[in-house]
Structure formats: C-alpha cells, structure tokens
Amino acid sequence: MSTLRIPVGSNDHVQGNLETAKIVLVEYGDYQCPYCGHAYPLVKRFVEEYGDEVAFVFRNFPLTDSHQYAMAAATIAEAAGKQGKFWEMHDLIYENQNHLNEEMLKESVKSLGLDFNKIENDINTADLQDKIENDFEGGVRSGVNGTPSFFVNNQKWEDYDGTYDSFVELIS
Template sequence: MSGLPNLTSDDHVQGRPGADLTLVEYGDYECPGTGRAFGVVERLQLAFGQRLRFAFRHFPLVDENTRAMPAALLAEAAADAGAFWGMHALLLAHQDRLEDIDLGRYAEQFGLPDTGGTRAHHQRVERDMDSGKANGVTGTPAFFINGARHHGGLEFDALSEALHASGG
C-alpha cells in the first residue's frame, strides 16, 4: 500500500532522511502495547543503524484511554522545546502515571510552562490521528514499513524480518 503519506517536517523522526527503510508507528501513550513497542523500536534502531528512519505519530485512543490525549499534548509541548524524544521516553516509561499532577511534574522537569496544550498542539495530534484513520489504523501500536501496513507480530523478530523483507 502506498497510501501512507510521506513524512513531513511535522513528523517526529529519528534517523537520516536518505535511509533505506522507514518505520512509522502510530501509538498511544497509555496503551501497554505502545509501551512494549518502545523497547522493540530501540532494538530495531540499534540493529539497523543508519539504514532505518523511525517516525512516531500520535493516535490516542481517547474512548479507551482518557490520559492518552493529555500525554500527547505534553509531548507536543516538549517538541516545541526540542525535547520530544526525551518526553516520549518518559511518558512511555511511566504509562501508569499520566494524571494531571504527573504530567505537571514532567512538564517541570523539561522546563515547560504548562501541560494543557495549545491549539497548535491539538491540531498536530489531530493531523496524526486523521492520517492514521485514513490509513486504516484502529488500534495501537500500528506500524508501517516503507508505506505498507505491517500486519505481523509486534515483537522484535517479526518486525526485523519484515524490515529485511522490505529491502533492509
């Protein structure tokens, strides 16, 4: 499937632009599967090195996970301060502590003024969600490899094999 839009300057990306492989994850900060996927993605990045570019897109499952949207908004506030990936890691490491008081403490750690999120932050998360919905995402984590939806397992071996099959 080539329907996954190209990465844009709005995307949160790690890795070099000319990488052979692009892995896009739609995730929810309160979703246990997204939490488990964090370590898998880190291992994939180590294994594939410069050949892999990774992008994270927000897909808070707001009907199931009431703290996912506030966490995504905080991640966007951190992005404005150049600290998206640090906040991303912190939120996923503390999925069981995403109440307002916790998010306020995380914001303080990063020197952020508040956790409510601006209109631009809301729009940014909505763009990710719209992109996910347009590409058939209904749950998290959802992965795309070089634009094609990955329907296999979410453990390291399955994703690694799929990346190799895509040309890596």
C-alpha cells in the first residue's frame, strides 16, 4: 500500500479541521478528468454530511498529455486561491467541466468577482507553477498513477469504487 509522501501542510487547500478530523481525505485530481468530475459531487456531499469528522485536501495532478485544459484550470484555481476563492473556483470548474475551455475559465474569474489583472499576473508567476508541479511530483512519489487518487489518513485508498457508499464506509 502506498503512503502519502508529502504531509498535509500550510501550502495545501483544506476544508475542515485537520486537528479534529477522524478522516483526512487527500485527493490528487485533474479538473478535466471525467472520473474526477464524477467523484466531485460525491466528495462534496461526504465533506458536507460528515463535516466535523472529515478534513478534505485537494492537490493538483493535471494529466496534460490527455487533457488540454487541465493545467490552465489548475493554474486558475490556484490564482483564485491567492484571492481567497480557491474552493469557489474549484467547485465552479467541476460544476462546468463539460464546458471547460479558456473562455469558460475567464467567465469563472468574472463570475467570482476576482481581480482579473491580479489573476493574469499570478498565472504568469513561477509560484503557481511550482505549487502545481510540487503537487504533481508529490503525487508521483506517493504512487499516484491516475486520477482521482485518494489517500485516507496518509494511506492510498484502493477501495474507492465510484460510489458515495464507499466514502461513507470510511466513517463506519
């Protein structure tokens, strides 16, 4: 069984309380991956229903060889995070995954009321690219070979079967 090689830390986007959560769920995801798109509402529901018991971490794992807009989406989400709206952008991208392209990403920036000039400056900095590359490399080192890949309390979760019930079983 693979272990999460890069511990959850201050560079991660976290929903929930890491200190009190019974389950720390880390997802390595790609915004254009249809399987990640399928998992998105399941994870969202799980985090909402089991709030105090779950901390959820999303890490970028853009599969650029097969997904044309994966890197652009990851970069926009990270740039939105610099304005305090990572999760809003994360959700908006997944909820509109079937329309993912550069125009949709620009519209998402507008709809969230983000500073477009700041977004443009941020997406061209090495900081965001380094963050995405570090997420990706950490995933590779942890045994991620596709998306979505989940880790539960630092162990790769092999039992995810694409159903909501598989998440609920983590709490049982």
